[in-house]
Amino acid sequence: MTLRHHLPTESFQAWQTPFYYYDMELLRTTLREIQRACSNTENLHVHYAVKANANPKLLAAIAAAGLGADCVSGGEIRAAIDAGFPAGKIVFAGVGKSDWEIRTALEHDIFCFNVESMPELDNINHLAAEMGHKARVALRINPNVDAHTHKKITTGMAENKFGIAMEDMIPTIRHAAELPCVDCIGLHFHIGSQILDLDCFPALAERINELQDALDAADIHLTHINVGGGLGIDYEAPLENPVPSFAEYFDSFLRHLKLRPGQQLHFEPGRSVVGQCGHLISRVLYVKQGATKQFLILDAGFTDLIRPAMYGAHHVITNLTASAGEGETDTDRRVTYDVVGPICESSDVFATDIPLPPSQRGDLIALHSAGAYGEVMASTYNCRALPQVHTSDELS
Numbered sequence: 001m002t003l004r005h006h007l008p009t010e011s012f013q014a015w016q017t018p019f020y021y022y023d024m025e026l027l028r029t030t031l032r033e034i035q036r037a038c039s040n041t042e043n044l045h046v047h048y049a050v051k052a053n054a055n056p057k058l059l060a061a062i063a064a065a066g067l068g069a070d071c072v073s074g075g076e077i078r079a080a081i082d083a084g085f086p087a088g089k090i091v092f093a094g095v096g097k098s099d100w101e102i103r104t105a106l107e108h109d110i111f112c113f114n115v116e117s118m119p120e121l122d123n124i125n126h127l128a129a130e131m132g133h134k135a136r137v138a139l140r141i142n143p144n145v146d147a148h149t150h151k152k153i154t155t156g157m158a159e160n161k162f163g164i165a166m167e168d169m170i171p172t173i174r175h176a177a178e179l180p181c182v183d184c185i186g187l188h189f190h191i192g193s194q195i196l197d198l199d200c201f202p203a204l205a206e207r208i209n210e211l212q213d214a215l216d217a218a219d220i221h222l223t224h225i226n227v228g229g230g231l232g233i234d235y236e237a238p239l240e241n242p243v244p245s246f247a248e249y250f251d252s253f254l255r256h257l258k259l260r261p262g263q264q265l266h267f268e269p270g271r272s273v274v275g276q277c278g279h280l281i282s283r284v285l286y287v288k289q290g291a292t293k294q295f296l297i298l299d300a301g302f303t304d305l306i307r308p309a310m311y312g313a314h315h316v317i318t319n320l321t322a323s324a325g326e327g328e329t330d331t332d333r334r335v336t337y338d339v340v341g342p343i344c345e346s347s348d349v350f351a352t353d354i355p356l357p358p359s360q361r362g363d364l365i366a367l368h369s370a371g372a373y374g375e376v377m378a379s380t381y382n383c384r385a386l387p388q389v390h391t392s393d394e395l396s
């Protein structure tokens with residue numbers, strides 16, 4: 001069985017490319033796995049990080065599974081509410097929340113703001129006072145823990161712009177206590193994304209334990225600990241590993257964190273929830289022989305999936321329609337191609353020197369593991385149209 005056998009290629013022929021295709025069954029299986037992994041732990045709360053994919057159909061399925069939402073903008077808060085997430089399960093993060101976004105969150109009475117600086121805390125207090133509200137806040141602390149992931153998606157090191165420095169934690173909590181319209185209920189952390197080295201999570205847990213000891217000594221008691229997101233997915237073998245091990249992930253915290261009685265533990269996974277259920281489907285426009293290389297030029301470019309151009313990210317690529325010759329298997333004949341898009345920039349490359357069956361104009365090409373940070377990061381650069389979207393639910 002290969003990935004091409006898992007996809008409804010016949011139906012794809014009728015759809016205009018490029019498009020994202022979401023396997024809703026895989027998404028629902030992933031959501032059931034999350035529910036199963038938290039079923040024995042009453043104080044565990046999962047907020048899906050909407051930034052990974054804000055497609056309304058996916059959001060509705062995730063809300064229906066009972067997850068909360070982690071939002072980073074007023075637009076995401078609206079999208080989450082529209083999709084059916086209860087406001088009481090929404091958290092709102094981000095280093096630069098503008099006034100209208102804070103007001104939107106207050107109007108909906110969301111569960112909690114993850115606050116990243118003292119001036120932001122003062123502003124939330126000010127806006128909440130104007131509106132006659134009290135805002136629940138958690139302080140995002142920069143724990144200076146290395147996530148051992150790509151530099152551009154590392155967030156928990158002292159030099160990153162995120163969070164409040166550890167030494168400022170207690171003064172900031174004391175300051176919050178003096179503000180009439182904020183209620184500081186917890187701490188928030190997030191060290192980075194696409195984390196495959198699970199040892200990073202116990203390292204964060206140990207750092208949280210140290211900070212909690214300091215809080216105890218200062219007689220400060222908080223009820224919520226939010227450890228953010230970051231669990232990685234298998235971009236190399238999406239078929240073999242379609243569902244990440246959420247039980248192991250949650251356990252890597254539960255085994256190391258010394259939660260105080262009654263404390264609630266929150267997670268914000270994004271990529272691990274939606275990454276493997278999405279594929280970007282494109283057509284070969286031209287097969288071009290260059291001076292030294294052979295190029296497959298697709299009708300999808302970095303405007304549709306920016307991860308390879310932006311982070312050097314690897315997505316498995318398959319030709320869904322190239323037929324094997326008589327008596328041959330898919331792997332018998334392979335040609336080495338650079339798979340590129342049509343955008344007028346040399347970074348518009350999905351993969352270099354990869355083996356694929358001999359391909360031709362019109363073949364359907366799939367870029368897998370594209371459910372997270374794919375559609376949601378698409379742009380209209382070069383006046384291109386945004387990619388279309390289809391789901392497996394349309395076929396049933």
Ligand code: LLP
Nearest residue numbers: 049190193194229230231268269270271373
């Ligand atoms: N919580 C916070 C505060 C975050 O900043 C993020 C992601 C998450 C949760 C969700 O992390 P996840 O579980 O998805 O790793 N565009 C990049 C990823 C950027 C991640 C930004 N923050 C990419 O395509 O790899």
